[in-house]
Amino acid sequence: MAHWIRWCIVWCACFVTLPALAVDAASGPDAARRIVADLESAWNRHDMAAYGALFHEDAEWVNVVGMYWRGKAQVMKAHMAFHDTIFKECRLEGRELTVREVTPDTVVAVWTHQQDAYRTPSGNLQDKTTNRMTLVVTRRGGNWLISQGQNGWINERAEKSNPVNRP
Numbered sequence: 001m002a003h004w005i006r007w008c009i010v011w012c013a014c015f016v017t018l019p020a021l022a023v024d025a026a027s028g029p030d031a032a033r034r035i036v037a038d039l040e041s042a043w044n045r046h047d048m049a050a051y052g053a054l055f056h057e058d059a060e061w062v063n064v065v066g067m068y069w070r071g072k073a074q075v076m077k078a079h080m081a082f083h084d085t086i087f088k089e090c091r092l093e094g095r096e097l098t099v100r101e102v103t104p105d106t107v108v109a110v111w112t113h114q115q116d117a118y119r120t121p122s123g124n125l126q127d128k129t130t131n132r133m134t135l136v137v138t139r140r141g142g143n144w145l146i147s148q149g150q151n152g153w154i155n156e157r158a159e160k161s162n163p164v165n166r167p
Helices: 002-025 027-045 048-052 072-084 156-160
Strands: 055-062 068-070 092-103 106-115 129-140 143-153
Touching: 027 048, 027 092, 027 106, 027 129, 027 143, 048 072, 055 072, 068 072
Parallel strands: 055 143
Antiparallel strands: 055 068, 092 106, 106 129, 129 143
8 A cells, every 4th residue: 555655646746747847848949939929919019017027137138229228127117118108109020030049047039020110209200120139038946037138220231241141
């Protein structure tokens, strides 16, 4: 009888643990893909609470014009201010995503997306742009979140002269 009880305990422990280990083993790139999808969705809904939930507390961000925000509080203060004004009707549409696992707890995602036109704080019209965003997604305490992000405009004319794209 004691053998039967031990067997049941071991079997139950394996049943509970193995699926979690299987998900964890493949979760880095999958987590980064999910985070990019959630980031796009939150941006397009202008849901800054959902957007902010994607960042570690010490996350940093560099925006398309070089503004540098340190810590989730600054990242979110800036995004909320811009979504209340210039980005309040602006949407993103993903074009391409590459994901690379650097370590078991660090993934780099490079996301190319199109951003709608908007008016800058000075009132100038910024045409629709194609942007490339780099995100460093890290796992801490079992949670995959953004540690670092940078978004940049793609200069279409310069892109045509990219030496790595030449035969």
